[in-house]
Amino acid sequence: MAVTPSPLESIGSWASVYYSLIAPSGRQLCERFIWLGSGNVNVTLSDESPQQDEELAFWAWFFERISPISDYVSKIRQTVRGSAVGGFLDTTGQLVNDISDTAHMAAQRTAELTYSAILRSPAYLIVTLLLASALIGWRAEDFEHQINGDVEIYLPDGANSTVLLNEVRTQWSTDIVILYVQTNNAATGAQNGDENITDADILNQISWIEGDDNNAAESGYGRGLDYNKEDRGSHACSSPLSGCDGVVWILSPAQIVKEANSTNYRFSCAVEKYGLPGSDGSCAIASQNPNEGYSIPQGDGAQERIDGYVDNSGALLSNFVRDTNNDGIWDTGVIIMGISFDMSNSDITPRTDLKTGGEIRDHKAFIAYVKSLLASDPARENCELCSRTYSKTWTMDEERLDTIPLRRAVTVTGLTPVLHDVSDSIYDELRYTMLPISLLLVGLTMFILHRSWKVLVICGTPIAMSLAVTFGSTVIFDIMLTPMIISAGPILVGLGVDYSLHLTNRIEENRTEILRKMEEDAWVSRRDGEEVSAPDPFDPQISLIANVRAVMTTGNAIFLSALTTIVGFSVLMWHSLVPIEPMRTVGKTLLIGISTTFIISMLMVPAWIELLRYRKGDSNNLFRTGVVDSSRRKRIGEEKASEAKSLSRRERDSVIDTSDVFGTILGINSLLFYIVSTAIITGFLFLFTDLTRDGYLILGFTLSTTLTFSFLDDFWDSVGKVPLKATLLVIIISSVVTIAGGMMFKEQLGKDITGSSDEVPPGLESYEALREYSIVFEGGQTNMFIVDATERGPQNETAPIRDLPILDAIEYMQTTKIDNVDNTTTISLVNILKAVHVDVEIGGLELYDQSLWELIHDDCWDEFANPLRPDCWPYSISSREDMVNIAFDTLSPEVRSMLMNSDDGDGETKTLVYVNQPYINLAVAGGLRDTIDGHLDEGGCDDALNCRALSTSEGKPVPGMAGIYNSLLTGGLPVSLDINDGIHEAQSKTTIATMLILLLVMALLFRSTRLAIFTMTAVVVVVLWQPLLMWFYKVNVNVFTAMIGTLVFGIGVDDSIHIIDRIKDERETPAGIQKAVSRTGRTIFETTATTCAGLAAGLFVAIPGLQNFFVLMMLLLVLALLTSSILLPSLIVAHHELSHALRGRIGTWQDYGESGTIADASPVDAVVFD
Secondary structure, rough: OEOOOHHHHHHHHOEEEEEEEEEOOOOOOEEEEEEEEOOOOEOOOOOOOOOOOOHHHHHHHHHHHHHHHHHHHHHHHHHHHHHHHHHHHHHHHHHHHHHHHHHHHHHHHHHHHHHHHHOOHHHHHHHHHHEEEEEHHHHHHHHHEEEEOHHHOOOOOOOOOHHHHHHHHOOOOOEEEEEEEEEEHHEEEOOOEEEEEEEOHHHHHHHHHOOOOOOOOOOOHHOOOOOOOOOOOOOOOOOOOOOOOOOOEOOHHHHHHHHHHHHHHHHHHHHHHHHHHOOOOOOOOHHHOOOOOOOOOOOOOOOHHHHHHHHHHHHHHHOOOOOOOOOOOOOOEEEEEOOOOOOOOOOOEEEEEEOOOOOOOOHHHHHHHHHHHHHHHHHHHHHHHHHHHEEOOOOHHHHHHHHOOOOOOOOEOOOOHHHHHHHHHHHHHHHHHHHHHHHHHHHHHHHHOOOOOEEEEHHHHHHHHHEEEEEEEEOOOOOOOOOOHHHHHHHHHHHHHHHHHHHHHHHHHHHHHHHHHHHHHHHHHHHHHOOOOOOOOOOOHHHHHHHHHHOOEEEEEHHOOOOOOOOHHHHHHHOOOOHHHHHHHHHHHHHHHHHHHHHHHHHHHHHHHHHHOOOOOOOOOOOOHHOOOHOOOHHHHHHHHHHOOOOOOOOOOOOOOOOHHHEEEEEEEHHHHHHHHHHHHHHHHHOOOOOOOHHHHHHHHHHHHHHHHHHHHOOOOOHOEEEEEEHHHHHHHHHHHHHHHHHHHHHHHOOOOOOOOOHOOOOOOOHHHHHHHHHOOOOEEEEEEEEOOOOOOOOOOEOOHHHHHHHHHHHHHHOOOHHOOOEEEEEOOOHHHOEEEEEEOOOOOOEEEEHHHHHHHHOOOHOOOOOOHOOOOOOOHHHHHHHHHHHHHHHOOOHHHHHOOOOOOOOOOEEEEEEEEOOOOOOHHHHHHHHHHHOOOOEEEEEEEEOOOOOOOOEEEEEOOOOOEEOOOOEHHHHHHHHHHHHHHHHHHHHHHHHHHHHHEEEEOOOOOHHHHHHHHHHHHHHHHHHHHHHHHHOOOOHHHHHHHHHHHHHHHHHHHHHHHHHHHHHOHHHHHHHHHHHHHHHHHHHHHHHHHHHHHHOOOOOHHHHHHHHHHHHHHHHHHHHHHHHHHHEEEEHHHHHHHHHHOOOOOOOOOOOOOOOHHHHHHHHOOO
């Protein structure tokens, strides 16, 4: 029979009553306080069995079935505990506890002494720290000059391309500077003309820039860039200002014409040297040639001779000229310069080394020298092209015209200039754009969250000082940095905010609890008639207790966080795991930064709080938390209670109480407040900033979310219930997302590192020119391999590398193998010999009119004794071997510097074969490299420098070719691929090593493997969620995003440690977990919001690739907040529920109140016994 509802229901949705429990003797034993669920209470008084929850019944049945297994495991545990092993473990545990207790007491006493001194003289400590930081931090002004933009610094230690690159540098150039030249025929509109690159006037201007016989006698800028053709850049000089120009070689349309124009003289001179008996090498006959000058033909018939040279050059010239508008006119050309790696002994104008104040000659100084030469007075007189600009050319990308600057007719570009320009531009963007805005947004967010200007000082100064000390230290200790160092900025700001806010909030929380306890005691005293004065919140005793408690709790978490983060980032410094120097320097910088941030925060934050007498929300009344309309919230609660009366069944609490979320802020519904604030902030950003649509939406949502949740105080109490009431749901959702991310992990993070236009600052003329060059000329990446005949030695009366069989082997390798690889062309001695024609006339009789290659392969060298071949009889005065030497001596010193090593007495022994490719996707380029290296190692390799592809055929040695070795490919493409592989390998290894090391360290620090595993799980899932974000936002892998996983580990571990440490303080009970999440979770939200606001300043940086990096960082930090505040506690809850269930006590752990247990019983009406 059902009983009608009790009158107690009129009390509200929750009622409390007392009932008496009568002892068997009839005497009242005790009274118990009980809670009744909301809604009408129905009781069945019959003998019918109460209805049970089906889910509970299922789990009860399930755990009952597996109880034999759990009982067996329990018996094993008991057996082990009762054995000698168990005794040893107990003794060890007790010893560890004793040590821990002793250390705790020592630490507490140290904290009391330290902070009592700090609180007595906070101003003294602050001034001391400011002065100490200033002594180091002022050097941060020169931080820019620590950044190295050279690409080779990214090369992995020991990589083949690294070894080969260093070998090439011993004799040749691996650093390329390009002058991108366009005539008015390349321009559109009114600027369009009919100038051809091969016009005499244009070639003369290009030749003047390069340097030729016509301006070799000039001084300064007037003599051009490569005025010394035999210096091999600076190899021939041992000190500056001794005649070396820093340019090893030049290839250009003008150089090809100059080479041809001076060839006949050099050929005739060589013929005299090798062909005429008694010749003394003075070239008496050859000096009669009127065209011996290394310059563009002058005077009458000059253009005709130029056209003849162009026709004879064949395919070689096509590598350096293009017709971009298909009108039959070559309107675009390039001057490619190989420059010395070490410029210190050259004559270029030095730049000031801002680190030392001295003068330095390096690539950056050379690039500045080239630009100065093009803008000099001699250039205005001799090179009209040098000062010309075009508004638009046929080669410009129509879709990107708004970001492409005016095109100079002669633009300095190439990989070396682009890297320096990108490095400088990124630094300028970060320093002059992002840094000021970041400071503004961080300050604004702190003010929103704490509603006090004082928190800006308390938390802001440690961050600023830590950054100054960190980057100042890199200058003092001369730590080489790269653009990758920008990844250190966000984590130092994030940890600085984290340490400062956690400590600030805990000190404030302790102070509030002390004052509340004192107020309770004062109320009792006033009730008893005693007069009690109001306590001073900053009474020395109160402040000391609040600070010491904070240091021993939250301070302990901060210490653990700093220690684990330092240990984790130390992995980046391990040479065995990280073969890339820039990643190691990031690790070194982070170690300095994190240590500095921890020390300064722990000392300065309490001092500032005491000096400023900071209380949260004490700045003014306008933005105090009290503006939340508590009366309206109370009315909403009463309406809920009234509505609950009509419920016929007991409803389970929602995970988050909607009254907390949809309460009021400033008298406005909180949801409406959020929508309105978002609209206002995004509208303001749209009107007054130049952010993109995604930019102002992201920043608007970030600020409005921070503003809204900063007012919803009770919301965080509800968040603390989520791990308890939605445990299974949280774990299932997290597992599904983690599995999806794990499945995409290799696909997304395994992508090749890109360097697209989105990752370059807009408006860089050097980049735009290089991009066009790569597209128009299908080149840009200069690769090379070495052919070494040193071991074979001189053969056939020629220098080792001049021998004809070697040249034939090189041609075979080029024409039948490498040139047939997609997007690949080659240049070698063979190409030059084929392009250089000789036209020798004596007394009007033409002796030769063919290329040098044809000349040395002429069959007349074998037929000159044949009476039936009178055309071959003149060949009898010489030999093929002599003609090979004549052909090589015909080449200019510049060409020989480019292609052969120097003659150190035994003749040239090595040559370089250049392999040119455009900048293409690394996935495709990797296949091309493998194909080329497959050709180069056909005969097997002893190492990267010693392969036998030229001395073997079909796996068998070629007779007479023993001792000839070739290297594998090196240069732009192999370097890019090795950097790509090195970063990916380092990323994978460091991620795994960091996980294992942090797991070990936390297991030792927590003295619990279980808590360490839970903590790492919460961090690892965020790393596994990164591929999903990269896929969703279409973010490519680059040198910045490659570091994100490590950064997330740093900040994610920090958040999780704070949660775990607070749970340990509050104990692993439902109430303790709820309190830990609601208190510490809120602080983590504040630190995350502040860090994200600082990162949002990156949206103002005009580099899409960097914007994606910062947005990805923001999203991952939000996910780290969710995993540490919700997933991590949920794992602990699940562990306890599962462990209770395995012990046969399913559902008994979930005690949500402060005390007592929610039992599994049928509902009954409350009855009061008088």
